[in-house]
Amino acid sequence: MKKRIAVFSDTHGNLTALQAMYRDSIAQHVDEYWFIGDLLMPGPSVKPIWEILQEMKPTVIVRGNWDDLVVRGARGMMDMERPSHIYFARLAQYVAEHAPDGMVDEIASWPMHVTKRVGPLNFGISHNLPWLNMGQVLFPTQASENFDKLFNVAGEPVDIAIYAHVHHDLLRYGSDERMVLNPGAVGEPFNHWQPLQRDLRAHYLILEVDDIGLAETSFRHIGYSRDQEKQIADKSDLPYRDLYKKMMVTGRAYTHDDELLTEYNNQYNYADEYRKYAKKLNG
Template identity: 25%
Template sequence: MRTAILSDIHGNDVAFEAVVQDMNHQNINNIIFLGDLVAKGPQPKEVFERMMALKPLVWLKGNTDAWLDDAMIDILPTTKKEILLLAYYDYMAHRLEGSEMDALIAQKKMSHLHIEHYDILCVHGSPLGMDDGMDPLEKPEKLERQLKYSEEGVVLFGHTHKQISHRYHVHRLINPGAVGVCNHKNDTRAAYAIMDTNTGFNVELRQVAYDLDLVYKIASERSFPNMEDYRNLLTVNEG
């Protein structure tokens, strides 16, 4: 079984399309999506429709998808960050149908599944929460706390936009990286992973180039808010 693992598309359908085209040449059997689909990008409806067409085995809610759980439109922003987030929310909410927003709200925050001989836990941030970032290469005491109650041998997670395949005690920890925003060390390519359980357990971390200028053009034509902030999301990730 060859399973594509995707996360953090963030309303960037140009990047999402490039990844899907790459997957079409990889003999993929299943797709797992770990959340953050529509927010902070100029193409929320397009990425939703593309994800629906793919019929993923797992489709999780990410922390930015969870903005739809509450009516942020009623929030009176008081900080620069809140003003940015409200503008992103307003753009997204006015471009999705009510049924599409309902579908996003209904997605799970966590999923347990069994593929071949492997028990797998899927989360967006960590087993402790959607916005709780995991980094197996840093702060082992934090990682120990995050995995304390997780018995699955494989843990799939996103949120940090940092591609990782790492063994930690009994766990294999896999972060596919981000499809739609900049990845670790300012890598602007769209990232995803392939988990191959046909013979043993193998993970391939893939990166796919896409047309950033086209994303900027679409964003500009649609009067996407926070353009300076959005350019940074697409090009800067020094962590």
Template identity: 25%
Template sequence: MKFAIISDIHGNLPALQAVLADIARQGVDQTLNLGDILSGPLQPLETADLLMAHDFPTIRGNHERQLLALLDPPAGVIDPATSDGYAASQISAAQAAWLKALPVSLELDSDIWLYHGTPRSDLEYWLETAVPGFAQGNGPGVRAATPAEVAERMGSATHPVMLCGHTHVPRLVQCGGVLVVNPGSVGLPAFDDDHPYPHVVENGAPHARYALLEKTRHGWQVTFCAVPYDHLAQAQVAASRRFPDWAHALATGFMPRLAA
């Protein structure tokens, strides 16, 4: 079996379309979706329609949970000036029901398990670690996780392949008998966050990312793919909806604070 792994689409329909077109040329047997599907100021409704039509094995990310919380009475007024709020204000009741029905994790077979963050939290970074120092100008405030950190976050899970998203960074780590793979983000190449410390994540290019996973006689082969698409048009959409940080990230692959 050959799998395509997608994650963190964030409502970026043209990026998703470009990735799916590339996947169609790869001889893939199944595409797997690791969540954070719609949140953002782009095309959440159209993205949901496309994914519902394909019916890929899909799990929820933290943004699905947060978006659904906004739609759950008595949540109050939805603020479309936030990423989750914009998506929540756009999607249909049928699309919200689809999100609500998604599992938080998924065992595909005896070899592969799907998570968004880690086995214990959809908000936890698995292959990266946020550290102090960004506010003082000491780097991006995030680094690659150590082998000990990767193992501790794994807990008792033992599947040969564990797939995760959330950090938007394409990476794989072999941890004992487990291969942990993050395919990167289809729709958002850079972002910032304040938890547990202020930091930025930047891939340095605006391409849409995904990964190919295939079992060979020597083990699991992983190929990271970076697909070009009309990212400048999407940056203009974000700018027109008053999301300047999104616009900069989509146009460049960097956050504006660190742009030279």
């Protein structure tokens, strides 16, 4: 028995990065795909990314925190209390306006945690914690005790935990030496150490499992044209388009930059646009 699995997450609407990752995975002869959450936003592509996901036919999908934001925002359920809430809401409105039929409802049905046996190994898979897909408790520099929580699931014991969310590829161990893996981010890799932050390629993970166990762990960094991704944004009606294009240059996210988001929100009346959308949707 031998199975090659492409594990990927945090596409965040970046079509060019996902296309590059998908092409590479085909060249690497993977047998199946596991998607670990955060498919859309803040990038401009919705339907093309959804179509690639359908083509991949992932055997594992879990729901990320941005997937939840897509669902809540698309259903008109976001509040306007903070600049970042307006940002999420207006982007989710954009997703809803470009989504294929049934997409939002399908995303809402994705589970938070999946246990998957492959050969002799049992994998526990979640976007962050098995019961919480947000927060910084599993940031790579946290203590091992935090990562032990990934193994706290009912049923057969997990041998290897896989999570995403923090946009860092990672291999480390819990307190009892069970393995923890993170594939990194396809669309938005992060690192506070600048020489590492310069690597803005599409990050994902290939696992090869055989009858003995984990035969290969390959962290893949695949180059793509960020200028091409900016051109896709230019041809779209994406809210915060200039901010997304800036992110393509700097590799930094501006999700919680209240001052900058307030400037955009005020300039383009994004809060009022979303309120009108939600009112029309909910009567």
